[in-house]
Each structure stands twice: as C-alpha cells, then as structure tokens.
Amino acid sequence: MKDSNFIIELSHISKSFGDKQVLDDVSLFVKKGEFVTILGPSGCGKTTLLRILAGFGTADEGEIRIDGKDITSVPPHERPVNTVFQRYALFPHLNVYDNIAFGLKLKKVKDDEIELRVRKALKMVGMTDYEWRDVNSLSGGQQQRVAIARAIVNRPQVLLLDEPLAALDLKMRKDMQMELKDMHKTLGITFVYVTHDQEEALTLSDTIVVMSEGKVQQIGTPTDIYNEPANSFVADFIGESNILNGTMVEDRVVSFMGREWECVDEGFGENAPVDVVIRPEDIYIMAKTDSGMLEGTVQSCIFKGVHYEMTVTTPDGYEIMIQDYNAFEVGQQVSMIIKPSDIHVMHKERTCNTFEATMIDSTHVEFLSTQFVCNEQAGITGGEKVEVEVNFDRIELMDNKEDGMLVGDVRFILYKGDHYHLTVRTFDGDNIYVDTHDVWDDRDIVGVKIMPDDIRIKRV
Amino acid sequence: MKKFFAQAYLWFLLAMLYAPILIIAIFSFTEAKVLGNWTGFSTKLYTSLFSGGVHHSLLSAIENTLIIAIVAAALSTILGSIAAVGIHNLYGRKKAVINTLNNIPMLNPDIITGISLFLLFVSLGITQGYATVILAHITFCTPYVVLCVMPRLQQMNPNIYEAALDLGATPWQALRKVIIPEIKPGMISGFILAFTLSIDDFAVTIFTIGTEGLETLSTYIYADARKGGLTPELRPLSTIIFVTVLILLIVINVRSQRAAKRKEATR
Amino acid sequence: MKQLLRFFLKRSTWSIPYAIFLVGFVVLPLILIFLYAFQDAEGNFTLANFSKFISSPEAANTFVYSIGIAIVTTVLCILLGYPAAYILSNSELCRSKVMVVLFILPMWINILVRTLATVALFDFLRLPLGEGALIFGMVYNFLPFMIYPIYNVMQKMDHSYIEAAQDLGANPMTVFRKVVVPLSMPGVMSGVMMVFMPTISTFAISELLTMNNIKLFGTTIQENINNGMWNYGAALSLIMLVIIFATELFSDGDGDRASNEGGII
Numbered sequence: 007m008k009d010s011n012f013i014i015e016l017s018h019i020s021k022s023f024g025d026k027q028v029l030d031d032v033s034l035f036v037k038k039g040e041f042v043t044i045l046g047p048s049g050c051g052k053t054t055l056l057r058i059l060a061g062f063g064t065a066d067e068g069e070i071r072i073d074g075k076d077i078t079s080v081p082p083h084e085r086p087v088n089t090v091f092q093r094y095a096l097f098p099h100l101n102v103y104d105n106i107a108f109g110l111k112l113k114k115v116k117d118d119e120i121e122l123r124v125r126k127a128l129k130m131v132g133m134t135d136y137e138w139r140d141v142n143s144l145s146g147g148q149q150q151r152v153a154i155a156r157a158i159v160n161r162p163q164v165l166l167l168d169e170p171l172a173a174l175d176l177k178m179r180k181d182m183q184m185e186l187k188d189m190h191k192t193l194g195i196t197f198v199y200v201t202h203d204q205e206e207a208l209t210l211s212d213t214i215v216v217m218s219e220g221k222v223q224q225i226g227t228p229t230d231i232y233n234e235p236a237n238s239f240v241a242d243f244i245g246e247s248n249i250l251n252g253t254m255v256e257d258r259v260v261s262f263m264g265r266e267w268e269c270v271d272e273g274f275g276e277n278a279p280v281d282v283v284i285r286p287e288d289i290y291i292m293a294k295t296d297s298g299m300l301e302g303t304v305q306s307c308i309f310k311g312v313h314y315e316m317t318v319t320t321p322d323g324y325e326i327m328i329q330d331y332n333a334f335e336v337g338q339q340v341s342m343i344i345k346p347s348d349i350h351v352m353h354k355e356r357t358c359n360t361f362e363a364t365m366i367d368s369t370h371v372e373f374l375s376t377q378f379v380c381n382e383q384a385g386i387t388g389g390e391k392v393e394v395e396v397n398f399d400r401i402e403l404m405d406n407k408e409d410g411m412l413v414g415d416v417r418f419i420l421y422k423g424d425h426y427h428l429t430v431r432t433f434d435g436d437n438i439y440v441d442t443h444d445v446w447d448d449r450d451i452v453g454v455k456i457m458p459d460d461i462r463i464k465r466v
Numbered sequence: 467m468k469k470f471f472a473q474a475y476l477w478f479l480l481a482m483l484y485a486p487i488l489i490i491a492i493f494s495f496t497e498a499k500v501l502g503n504w505t506g507f508s509t510k511l512y513t514s515l516f517s518g519g520v521h522h523s524l525l526s527a528i529e530n531t532l533i534i535a536i537v538a539a540a541l542s543t544i545l546g547s548i549a550a551v552g553i554h555n556l557y558g559r560k561k562a563v564i565n566t567l568n569n570i571p572m573l574n575p576d577i578i579t580g581i582s583l584f585l586l587f588v589s590l591g592i593t594q595g596y597a598t599v600i601l602a603h604i605t606f607c608t609p610y611v612v613l614c615v616m617p618r619l620q621q622m623n624p625n626i627y628e629a630a631l632d633l634g635a636t637p638w639q640a641l642r643k644v645i646i647p648e649i650k651p652g653m654i655s656g657f658i659l660a661f662t663l664s665i666d667d668f669a670v671t672i673f674t675i676g677t678e679g680l681e682t683l684s685t686y687i688y689a690d691a692r693k694g695g696l697t698p699e700l701r702p703l704s705t706i707i708f709v710t711v712l713i714l715l716i717v718i719n720v721r722s723q724r725a726a727k728r729k730e731a732t733r
Numbered sequence: 734m735k736q737l738l739r740f741f742l743k744r745s746t747w748s749i750p751y752a753i754f755l756v757g758f759v760v761l762p763l764i765l766i767f768l769y770a771f772q773d774a775e776g777n778f779t780l781a782n783f784s785k786f787i788s789s790p791e792a793a794n795t796f797v798y799s800i801g802i803a804i805v806t807t808v809l810c811i812l813l814g815y816p817a818a819y820i821l822s823n824s825e826l827c828r829s830k831v832m833v834v835l836f837i838l839p840m841w842i843n844i845l846v847r848t849l850a851t852v853a854l855f856d857f858l859r860l861p862l863g864e865g866a867l868i869f870g871m872v873y874n875f876l877p878f879m880i881y882p883i884y885n886v887m888q889k890m891d892h893s894y895i896e897a898a899q900d901l902g903a904n905p906m907t908v909f910r911k912v913v914v915p916l917s918m919p920g921v922m923s924g925v926m927m928v929f930m931p932t933i934s935t936f937a938i939s940e941l942l943t944m945n946n947i948k949l950f951g952t953t954i955q956e957n958i959n960n961g962m963w964n965y966g967a968a969l970s971l972i973m974l975v976i977i978f979a980t981e982l983f984s985d986g987d988g989d990r991a992s993n994e995g996g997i998i
Binding site for chain 3: 472476480548551552556557567577578579582585602604608612627673683704719
C-alpha cells in the first residue's frame with residue numbers, strides 16, 4: 007500500500023478520550039490532488055481524525071505519513087498542512103492583510119513577495135480590496151473566505167477543512183461549495199474536507215469516507231457510495247432508502263417482503279440473513295396491473311418540487327418509500343416493479359446481540375455490568391466466563407427507566423419497512439441492538455429489560 | 467418625596483464616608499502641626515514632603531513602596547497570565563482544585579496570609595527583606611490577575627491558538643503573537659489591580675518585611691502613628707494617595723466599560 | 734525530546750508553575766500554621782498553646798470582645814448598608830451610576846490612611862477616642878464591603894419577580910418583605926463575610942482609634958508573633974481560621990465573594 011502516489015497515509019489510527027473510544031483502527035490513504043470528504047454524523051470521530059492529521063491531537067496508536075514522511079509526532083507548526091476552521095478562528099487583533107500574511111511572516115518571506123501572495127490569495131477568494139478591513143467587521147461568509155485565503159497562501163501540500171460551511175446560510179453555502187470546487191481545481195492541492203452534510207459530500211468530493219462510531223464504514227466515489235452502500239448505516243445516511251430484512255436464498259435470489267426476487271448479488275451462501283436496500287427512486291410505480299411484482303396501497307403523497315414522494319403499504323404490512331414524477335392518489339391500489347440491478351444486498355453485521363458474561367450461579371448471569379436471572383444452567387459453575395446471546399426482538403424497552411434492569415439511550419434508528427432497528431447505548435458505552443414496533447426518538451433515555459427465557463448462554 | 471429621602475440618605479452616608487478623607491485633604495493645605503488648627507493656606511507641607519532632609523525616611527518608604535508594587539505587580543501579571551492560560555485549558559478535577567487554591571489567598575484574612583508566610587520564611591531560614599515582601603505580595607496579587615485574565619480567555623475563539631500553530635507558529639510564537647494580544651486588556655487591568663493592592667497592603671507587609679529597617683509607606687505610617695503624633699507631611703501624602711487611587715480606578719472603570727461597549731457592538 | 738516538546742505544547746502544562754507556586758506559598762504556609770500551633774518552642778508535639786489560650790483570661794477576653802465588636806460592626810453595616818444598596822439598585826430612586834462608584838471607591842484606599850482620617854475627624858470634632866471611635870472606624874472602614882455585594886445581587890435581580898408579586902396583589906411593603914429581602918440574601922451573606930472576617934482579624938486600627946486602650950484579637954496575635962511567641966501566635970491564628978471557616982460555612986458565600994471582588998473592577 008505504501009505507494010508514492012499517496013500524499014496522506016493514515017494507518018491503524020486509534021484514539022480514546024477516557025473510556026470512550028472515538029477512533030477505532032482507522033486507516034485512510036489519500037492520493038495527491040484528491041478532494042476527500044470525511045462524512046459522518048456528529049460524534050463519529052471525523053473531527054478528531056482531522057485534528058490528529060493537523061497535529062492538534064495525538065493518536066494513541068497508529069502512524070501518519072504525509073508525502074512519505076512519518077509525521078506522527080511532528081508538532082502542528084512543522085506539518086505541511088493548513089487548516090480552515092469551522093468558526094474561522096481569524097485573529098481578531100489583526101486586519102485582513104495581517105491575518106493572511108501571518109504564516110508567511112513567520113517563514114520570513116520577503117515583504118514584497120508577501121504582498122504579492124496575499125493579493126493573489128485575496129483575489130482567489132474574491133475579496134480583493136478588503137486588505138485593510140478589520141476582521142470583526144466582516145460577515146460570516148467573508149470571514150470564511152479570509153480564513154481560506156490565510157490557509158492557501160502558505161501553499162500547503164494538504165488543505166484541511168473542518169466543516170467550513172456549517173455556519174453559513176443555505177444560499178451562501180451553495181455558492182461557497184462551487185467556489186471551493188473551482189479552487190481545488192486551480193490550486194491542485196489535496197483537500198481533506200470534514201462534514202456531516204451528505205449532499206455537500208456528494209457534490210464536492212472525489213472520494214467520500216463514511217464514518218460512524220469511530221470506524222470507517224465505507225470509502226468510495228460518490229457514485230459508489232450512493233449506488234452500492236456497504237451496509238445499512240451508509241445506505242441510511244446517504245440519501246433516502248428503504249432498508250429491509252431479507253434472506254439470500256441462493257446466488258442471485260433473495261427473499262424479502264414475503265416473496266423471492268431476482269438480484270445480481272452472489273457469494274452470500276444459502277439462506278444467509280441479509281439487509282436489502284432499495285433507493286426510493288428505483289421502484290417503478292404504476293396503476294394496478296397484473297404484470298407488477300408487488301402490490302400495495304398509497305398511504306401518502308407529497309410533492310417535493312421535482313418529484314412526488316409516496317409511502318405505499320403492502321398487504322403483508324410493509325411500508326415502503328417511493329419517489330416518482332407521477333403522483334398517485336392516496337388510497338389508490340398500485341403495482342410496483344424493481345429491477346434486479348436496483349436491489350442492493352448487504353451482509354448483516356450481526357443477527358443477534360452477543361455479550362461477554364460471567365455466571366454468578368446456575369440461575370444468574372452477569373453482563374452489561376448488570377445481573378440477570380436466566381434459566382437453570384446445568385453444569386456451569388459460578389464465575390465461569392460465558393457468552394450470552396439475545397435476539398433483537400426479545401429486548402424490551404420501557405419509557406420509565408426505573409422499570410428496566412439497566413438504562414441506556416437510543417443512538418441510531420433504522421426503519422426496516424415493518425419495524426424499527428435501534429441501537430441503545432448503555433452508560434458504560436456498550437451497544438444493545440433492538441428490533442421494535444414502538445416509535446422512539448434519538449437520545450431517548452430508556453429502561454432495558456430482558457426476560458430469563460430469552461437469554462441464551464453458550465460456553466466459550 | 468420618597469426619592470428625596472432616598473437621595474438624602476445616600477448623601478448622608480457619603481458624607482460620613484468622605485468626611486475624614488476630606489478633612490485630611492483640606493488640612494494638607496495648611497502648616498499647622500496639629501490637625502484642626504487652620505493657620506492659613508499653604509503648600510509648604512507638599513514641598514517639604516518632597517524636599518528630603520528631615521523626611522528622608524518617608525521618601526525612602528515611598529520609594530520602597532513603589533519598587534515593591536511595580537515588581538510584585540509585574541511578576542504577578544506574568545505568573546497569573548500564564549497560569550490563566552493553563553487553567554483555562556484544564557478540565558474537571560484538576561481545574562476545580564487549582565481554582566480553589568487560587569481562591570484561598572483572596573478568602574484568607576490578610577493577617578493569616580502574613581503570619582503563614584512569616585512562618586514559611588523563618589522555617590526556611592530566609593532573611594526577610596525586599597525579596598520576601600515581593601514574594602508575599604505576589605502571593606495575594608496573582609489570584610486577582612488570574613480573575614482579570616480569565617474572562618478574556620473565555621471570550622476567545624478556542625481555535626485561534628491552533629490556527630497560529632497551523633500557520634507555522636511555534637507554541638512560543640503563538641503565545642506572543644496571538645494569545646497575548648488577545649488577553650492584553652485583562653493583563654493591564656490585572657497589573658493595575660495588583661499595583662493598587664500592593665501599595666495598599668499593610669497586614670501582609672508587616673509580617674514579611676523583616677527587622678532590617680526596610681520600611682514601606684504602610685509600615686512607616688503605622689510606626690509613626692504608634693509614636694502618637696501624626697507627622698503633618700502624612701496629610702499631603704494621604705491626599706496624593708487618595709487622588710492616585712481615584713485616577714487608577716477611573717482608568718480601570720473606563721477601560722472595562724469601553725470593553726463592554728465594544729463587546730456589545732460586535733454582537 | 735519530542736515527548737518534552739509535546740508536553741510544553743499542551744497549554745494545560747502552563748498551569749504547573751502557578752500550581753507549584755500555590756503549593757509553596759499558600760498551602761505549605763497554612764500547613765506550617767497548623768504544625769506550629771501544635772508544637773512547643775523545641776518542636777515537640779503539645780496542646781499547651783491551646784490550654785494557655787483557654788486559661789489566660791486576657792487572651793480569651795480579647796477574643797470574646799473582638800467577636801462582640803465584629804458582630805456589632807456587621808449588624809450596623811447591614812442596617813446602614815442594606816437601605817443604601819436598595820436605593821442604589823433601584824432605578825426610580827437613583828439613576829446615577831456615579832453614586833455606585835463613589836460608594837465603592839473608599840474600598841481601595843489604604844486602611845491605615847482611612848483609619849488615620851477617622852482619628853483626624855474625631856480630633857477635629859474634639860470627640861474622645863475610645864470604644865465609640867473604634868466602632869465608628871470599623872463601620873466606616875467596612876461599610877462599602879457590605880453595600881457592594883448586596884447592590885450587586887439586587888441589581889441582577891429579575892425585576893419581573895417584583896412585578897409578578899405586585900400583579901398577585903402584594904402591596905409595596907409585602908413585595909419588599911416577601912420578594913426583595915429573600916432574593917437579596919445571598920448578597921447579604923457575602924457582605925457579612927466581607928465585613929465580619931476583616932473586622933475580626935484587623936490589628937493596628939484598634940490601637941490607633943483607641944490610643945492603645947482597647948486591644949483586639951488580631952493585635953494579640955500580632956504581638957505574640959512580634960515577641961517571638963511563634964507557636965502560641967500560630968495557635969491563635971488557627972483559632973481565628975476556625976472561626977472564619979465556620980462563618981464561611983454559615984454564610985456559604987465564599988464563591989460569591991470571590992466573584993464579587995473580581996467584579997469590582
């Protein structure tokens with residue numbers, strides 16, 4: 007992998023703050039001149055990764071190389087990178103010119119050259135004639151332009167941008183996106199861009215790195231990421247999608263929503279549980295005919311500017327989202343067709359919860375720092391390490407956290423057509439995955455209850 | 467009517483608060499040895515205060531006071547500003563502990579601070595003099611400097627230090643070129659405050675000044691007053707001190723008001 | 734080397750010099766007071782310093798008398814200062830901010846100069862020095878320290894509470910008693926701290942105001958230290974510290990006080 011083509015090589019980066027692991031074995035290789043976007047929800051570790059790249063934070067493990075040189079323990083002021091901060095971080099006591107000239111003056115560049123380069127940078131960001139303005143008198147967008155000029159004037163090998171447009175209004179954001187893209191083309195330097203805005207990532211990037219929970223979920227071009235999401239998280243985070251539980255019957259045949267479908271995926275084995283992703287615009291909808299693959303009733307229809315967004319329920323009770331240029335009336339019977347190539351089949355990361363546990367005695371087991379009653383276990387003594395399995399749908403969530411055996415908060419919600427798949431994070435940082443028909447909100451605090459019958463104990 | 471009584475009450479209290487100072491100020495412009503006798507307007511006390519000779523010890527006390535105040539205020543400003551930057555970047559328990567320790571010198575009565583430092587110096591066998599007074603003054607001045615600088619740091623964009631490093635500044639350059647300009651107003655207020663506190667101090671100074679004959683203004687006044695008679699030159703001196711403190715306080719107030727206004731303007 | 738550099742790069746490192754300073758010049762000296770208080774001149778452990786205090790009528794009487802003077806001063810300061818703070822914070826009664834500054838100003842003048850000024854005033858009015866002068870001098874010295882914290886709290890008080898009380902049918906007297914007074918209690922508490930603590934610990938000013946006729950506890954401590962009775966002096970200091978700590982617990986206003994003083998400038 008250590009190809010000289012790569013300007014940035016991040017290998018096996020891990021980082022924890024206290025007990026919380028924010029980066030878990032992240033590796034990333036960036037080609038010279040690429041526009042790479044690190045995309046993920048807040049708290050996924052993307053900003054931490056960028057700060058480690060800039061040198062403001064240090065990784066607990068792993069190696070960072072820029073242009074082949076190991077810079078893992080090089081302080082930020084000696085790294086060939088420059089950063090554009092989310093909240094601009096312009097020096098309030100300096101004017102626009104002195105802000106931009108700051109780095110060049112430190113490098114003892116000659117005054118006349120500084121002037122030339124500052125003017126060029128200002129021209130590049132469209133801020134000519136603003137040299138002597140007080141930075142505090144500039145608008146947010148203007149401040150961001152100065153911040154960009156301040157970074158690029160140093161001609162870094164890599165420009166890091168930490169959600170640079172997040173504080174701007176929508177219109178300004180769209181304009182700046184285009185300008186950033188142009189700037190990237192003209193400058194020819196590598197951009198590493200951090201954002202939580204998937205649309206921004208799709209518009210700007212050559213390569214997108216999707217992150218969640220401190221791990222890289224998928225790396226690919228915008229088209230790859232959108233069309234071939236690697237897992238249900240990516241599918242849900244990028245664009246709209248229908249995500250359903252399915253079973254791979256055999257190569258090229260998958261079963262979901264109560265019937266078998268032809269698809270193009272192979273190599274999952276027979277009867278393997280899978281997630282199936284179908285983009286709403288890939289479902290063809292028509293008035294009820296005999297040639298449809300699936301039937302249903304329109305539940306809602308909303309005009310979205312260019313297309314209509316409809317929810318359709320099938321006779322088996324699945325709810326699917328469809329986007330189409332034609333509107334169908336609520337209550338109308340419709341037929342649907344899905345092309346084999348539009349059915350994306352993905353490995354399920356897990357099919358049930360697995361916890362490390364310790365037997366207390368033959369009817370009690372401890373896991374998730376909590377004691378549970380379990381069915382009598384013959385032949386297993388107290389203190390023995392075991393593995394506990396609990397099915398997703400056998401975990402009960404309660405409003406009243408005192409009613410549960412332990413408490414956690416809802417972190418990630420996925421609608422699977424006929425039920426929700428939730429991730430509940432305990433206060434110790436463990437994840438419990440739950441299938442439920444009840445509606446919960448992100449960050450809801452819930453009590454978790456598991457009945458003795460649903461605890462399967464396996465010897466290690 | 468209600469307002470009239472309220473105003474009258476305030477003026478009554480102010481009269482009580484300022485009467486003693488005013489009397490001293492008025493009688494600093496007459497020559498009489500005993501306060502209360504008016505023997506005609508004269509600025510002789512002012513000229514004789516600075517003429518040296520008889521009052522050589524008073525003049526050297528003033529000099530000592532100023533040297534101690536300037537050195538102590540300067541050192542506390544440096545120590546306190548660096549500390550404030552450090553404390554600002556601490557989290558959790560460590561921050562709570564150091565903040566509590568920082569409060570102790572402000573909460574302790576001066577006599578306790580004085581005696582505790584006296585015991586420290588004698589048990590370490592340090593001869594008391596200039597150095598010990600300055601160290602003692604730094605001890606009770608620095609917490610106020612930290613309090614002056616801290617709000618500036620809290621208002622500062624947390625990324626600008628990193629931005630400076632990112633643009634190639636060493637940590638030392640980033641401190642000099644970015645952080646210090648940002649916290650300078652707080653440092654100046656802290657310096658002025660430390661300076662006034664140092665000039666004013668009596669209780670801590672008396673325990674740490676030693677027996678080598680070093681005198682500050684406070685200890686001089688104390689010794690003089692204990693002898694029974696008030697040196698007449700103390701009247702112009704008190705007047706000058708009062709006016710100086712008045713000016714310094716007005717400067718601080720105007721500065722902080724201007725800062726508040728600017729803050730509002732940028733919002 | 735790299736490790737060292739990274740250590741200095743962390744700005745939290747910069748708190749270390751001051752932390753060391755605080756330990757050396759604040760914590761260690763306080764521990765020394767404690768150690769000296771429980772030692773005799775030879776450095777052996779003893780409780781003699783405390784039994785000496787209890788058995789010596791002079792020191793104990795001075796102690797009780799000082800607490801009495803401190804309480805009288807504090808009460809007088811509340812009685813005089815509370816209405817002043819109320820008027821200053823009430824925009825209908827007092828619109829000028831200059832007034833506030835005038836009340837705070839005397840806090841920043843050397844306490845000896847202020848005391849001498851009081852002596853001068855009594856001389857000028859041909860009044861005798863003594864207990865009366867002592868109490869006047871104390872109140873005069875510390876009144877601003879009572880007014881300022883109360884003013885501060887009242888000024889930040891949300892006016893809508895008062896309006897709400899009026900709206901609910903309270904007459905002005907009831908509003909004052911049931912709303913203004915309870916809400917201003919934190920200010921009174923830190924005022925009490927700022928007045929009680931220095932009055933109980935002052936020395937020098939009582940001698941000047943009473944021509945050496947009345948001695949306060951602070952003076953006793955100072956005399957003992959001056960006369961080389963360090964251990965006894967330390968024990969007396971420790972007793973004073975305990976009293977102050979108890980007051981602080983009672984008023985629970987230590988944090989307030991610090992922030993108030995910071996807010997003066």
